[in-house]
Amino acid sequence: TESCLKAIDAADALNAFVHKTPEIAMERAAAADVRLRAGDAPAMCGLPIGIKDLFCTRGVPSQAGSRILQGFLPEYESTVSQNLADAGAVMLGKLNMDEFAMGSSNETSTYGNAISPWRRGNDDAALTPGGSSGGSAAAVAADLCLAATGTDTGGSIRQPAAFTGTVGIKPTYGRCSRWGIVAFASSLDQAGPMTKSVRDAAIMLEAMCGHDPKDSTSADLPVPDFEAMLSGDIKGKTIGIPREYRMDGMPGEIETLWSQGTDMLRDAGAKIVDISLPHTKYALPAYYVIAPAEASSNLARYDGVRYGHRAKLAQGDGITEMYEKTRAEGFGHEVQRRIMVGTYVLSAGFYDAYYNRARKVRTLIKRDFENVFAEGVDAILTPATPSAAFGLGEMTDADPVQMYLNDVFTVTVNLAGLPGISVPTGLDSQGLPLGLQLIGRPWEEGDLLNTAYALE
Numbered sequence: 197t198e199s200c201l202k203a204i205d206a207a208d209a210l211n212a213f214v215h216k217t218p219e220i221a222m223e224r225a226a227a228a229d230v231r232l233r234a235g236d237a238p239a240m241c242g243l244p245i246g247i248k249d250l251f252c253t254r255g256v257p258s259q260a261g262s263r264i265l266q267g268f269l270p271e272y273e274s275t276v277s278q279n280l281a282d283a284g285a286v287m288l289g290k291l292n293m294d295e296f297a298m299g300s301s302n303e304t305s306t307y308g309n310a311i312s313p314w315r316r317g318n319d320d321a322a323l324t325p326g327g328s329s330g331g332s333a334a335a336v337a338a339d340l341c342l343a344a345t346g347t348d349t350g351g352s353i354r355q356p357a358a359f360t361g362t363v364g365i366k367p368t369y370g371r372c373s374r375w376g377i378v379a380f381a382s383s384l385d386q387a388g389p390m391t392k393s394v395r396d397a398a399i400m401l402e403a404m405c406g407h408d409p410k411d412s413t414s415a416d417l418p419v420p421d422f423e424a425m426l427s428g429d430i431k432g433k434t435i436g437i438p439r440e441y442r443m444d445g446m447p448g449e450i451e452t453l454w455s456q457g458t459d460m461l462r463d464a465g466a467k468i469v470d471i472s473l474p475h476t477k478y479a480l481p482a483y484y485v486i487a488p489a490e491a492s493s494n495l496a497r498y499d500g501v502r503y504g505h506r507a508k509l510a511q512g513d514g515i516t517e518m519y520e521k522t523r524a525e526g527f528g529h530e531v532q533r534r535i536m537v538g539t540y541v542l543s544a545g546f547y548d549a550y551y552n553r554a555r556k557v558r559t560l561i562k563r564d565f566e567n568v569f570a571e572g573v574d575a576i577l578t579p580a581t582p583s584a585a586f587g588l589g590e591m592t593d594a595d596p597v598q599m600y601l602n603d604v605f606t607v608t609v610n611l612a613g614l615p616g617i618s619v620p621t622g623l624d625s626q627g628l629p630l631g632l633q634l635i636g637r638p639w640e641e642g643d644l645l646n647t648a649y650a651l652e
C-alpha cells in the first residue's frame with residue numbers, strides 16, 4: 197500500500213487518481229495486516245486497489261467525473277466497493293472517468309482526461325487510456341494499484357482494457373449489484389474488475405459479485421469459485437467466429453490478431469466454427485437510442501437541490517431558472533447531448549419510431565446469441581476494439597459519431613446482458629497493446645475466464 201501511494205504521487209501527470217485516500221488506505225492496510233498475522237485472511241486481504249469515481253464511497257468524494265456532483269459526499273457505500281472492503285481490499289482512492297461514464301477516451305471528464313502510460317513508438321504524444329473507465333485502466337497499466345473497479349454500459353471496461361494491455365471483464369447483467377453506483381443506463385450498466393491478469397480478474401470478480409437485496413436486478417445465484425475453474429483446459433469447447441464482426445475498413449493488424457487468437461484456441465484443442473449474428477449491424481444505433489433514453493431519465497435527479505453543485509441565482513430567479521442554470525453549468529457537452537437525444541426518442545411523437553423500435557432490435561440481437569449458444573457454441577471470439585489507442589484530441593467533439601464507432605464490438609454484449617472479457621493478446625507495429633474479446637453464455641463467467649486464461 198505504501199509503495200502504491202508513492203507511485204500514485206509520482207504519477208500525477210497521468211491524472212488517473214482524482215481523489216486520493218491515503219488515510220483510509222493505511223488504516224485498512226493495518227487492519228489487513230492484523231488479519232493476515234492471525235491467519236484469517238480473506239481473498240483480497242491487503243491488496244491495494246483503485247475505485248472508479250462512479251462508485252459511491254462513504255465520506256469520500258464521488259463525482260462520476262461530473263461538475264454537477266462537486267462536493268457530494270455519499271452517506272453510504274456501494275455494495276460492490278463494500279464487498280471488496282469486506283474481502284480485505286485496500287482502497288487507495290477514486291479513479292478518473294468520462295462524465296457519467298459517457299465516452300470512450302476519458303476526454304469528457306470534469307477533471308481533465310487521464311493519460312495512458314503507453315506511447316506510440318518513439319512518439320511522445322499522449323494517448324488515451326480509453327473510456328469511460330480510463331483512470332482505472334491507466335492506473336493498473338502504470339502499476340499504481342494492483343487492480344481497479346470499472347463499469348461497463350457499452351464497453352467501458354473492455355475498451356480501456358484493450359487500449360492499455362490489461363484484462364477487463366463485464367459480467368452477466370445482474371451478477372454484480374448496481375446499488376450505490378451512479379446510474380447511466382440501468383438496463384445495461386454492470387461493474388467488473390480491471391486487472392493485470394485473468395487470474396486476478398477471477399479472484400476480484402468473485403469478491404465483487406453476489407446477490408444484493410438492495411438491487412432487485414441482482415441475481416440470486418451462488419457465486420462460483422472462479423479461480424478454481426482456471427485449468428487452461430479448453431479441449432472440446434466450441435468457439436464461434438462471427439462473420440458480421442469482420443467490418444469493412446478494419447485495420448490489417450486487427451485481422452491478423454484475430455486470426456492468431458483463433459489459432460491459439462484451436463491449438464489448445466477448441467473446435468472453431470464460423471457463426472452468424474445477423475442483427476449485429478443494428479446494435480450501435482439501438483444502443484445510442486436506449487442508453488441516452490435511460491440516461492435522460494436517470495439524470496433528471498440532478499436538480500441542484502439534492503446533490504452537489506447549485507448555480508448562483510440572480511434576483512427574481514425562480515425554481516425553473518435554478519434547474520436550468522444548475523444543469524447548464526453542471527453537465528458537460530456530451531452529457532447534454534445524451535439528455536437531448538434521450539428526451540427526443542422518448543417524446544410522445546417519436547417513442548414508437550425510435551425507443552420502441554430500438555427495444556425490438558435489442559431482442560433480436562439477444563436472440564442471435566441465444567441461437568448460436570443453442571447450437572453448441574461455448575464462447576465467441578471477436579476483436580475488442582476497431583483500433584489501438586488513439587491520441588488525445590484525435591477524435592474530437594466535432595464528430596461524436598466517430599467516437600461512438602469505438603463501441604462497435606462491445607455494445608452487443610450489453611444489449612444481450614452477456615458476460616464479455618477483453619484479453620491483451622499482442623502489440624501493433626507501433627508497440628501499442630491490442631485486445632481480443634471473448635463473449636460467453638449467461639452466468640458462465642467461470643468458463644469464460646478459463647477460455648480467456650488459455651488465450652492469455
Ligand code: GLN
Pocket residue numbers: 297298299300327328347348349350351352353380487603
Ligand atoms: N462509449 C460508450 C458510451 O459512451 C460506452 C460507455 C460505457 O460503457 N459506460 O456510451
